[in-house]
Amino acid sequence: MLEQLKRLAKDWFLIGMILCVVLASLAPQIGRAGGLIHADQLADYGIFIIFFLHGIGLSTESLIKGIARWRLHVLVQAFTFIVFPLLWVGLNFALGRFLPNDLMLGFFYLAALPSTISSSVAMTSMARGNVPAAIFNATLSTLLGIFLTPLLVSLLVGSQGGSLSLGEAMLNIARLLMLPFIIGQLLRPLWGKWFARYKKYTNLIDRGVILLLVFSTFSDSVTDGLWSKHGFGLIAYTIVGAAIFLFVVLRLTKWAAQRAGFDAEDEITAVFCGSKKTMASGVPMAKLLFGTHPALGVIVLPIMFYHQLQLFVCSILAQRYAKRAD
Structure with missing residues (x-):
């Protein structure tokens, strides 16, 4: 655990997010x-740039390899878009009256987000899990999230008497998320290898844009x-809520995978893909869904803390899985 703490302390992206929040607070x-x-x-x-890079970086061949494990895919997507929102219902019932409404909306937004591609696949690989299935699940989750996340958020906002223009939100998402993703996929045969050689720099661009969005939002x-x-x-409430979400869903995904009779490799994929939430898509999508909402900074707080917590905890789990006997 000490090694993980040292790695987290050296994470320039985490430091960058903290600095963005501080700078936004001061100026x-x-x-x-x-x-x-x-x-x-x-x-x-x-x-637009973020999702173009996601599109051009996605290997269609690896995606096809993982398509056969349909029971695993159903379980992961059910956790991502059904179990997570149901957990929010329980959290809201238990603690909703004590927490700010905007923060509870942020936790629901966290629950409605798709999984993340990069860390899901990386953790599955580190733990010696089913990597092709992880690639398929994480990518499928991202594509489903373009439609399901706005739909889930609109249902909650509507039930609370608020208003969210679902049609306008979907149009913005199609224009700024889906369109560049498709363009990236179409250009992958021509430019995919070139972008792969400079992946280190494209990752810097990706994270740099997210930091800009965090700074603007706050x-x-x-x-x-x-x-x-x-x-x-508010920070303390957010950390506690994010920890509750993560530890409950980690236990549930492992339990469900074992009850379904999955082997160790598929269990690993279920745990790491079913428990992850994306900040790379979450922050941009929040800007598109909530627009100039005055509490947008509060709404994105849960995903910011959940992102760092999931990396820390899941890297420890991955190392433990990797040490298992074959």
């Missing part, structure tokens, strides 16, 4: 909508009174 006029750097306008271009929320309304107790 929100720089990154807010219409501010000094016009981050709200840059965000659209950044989101600048808008700080301008609206994020800290004056909620205080730093």
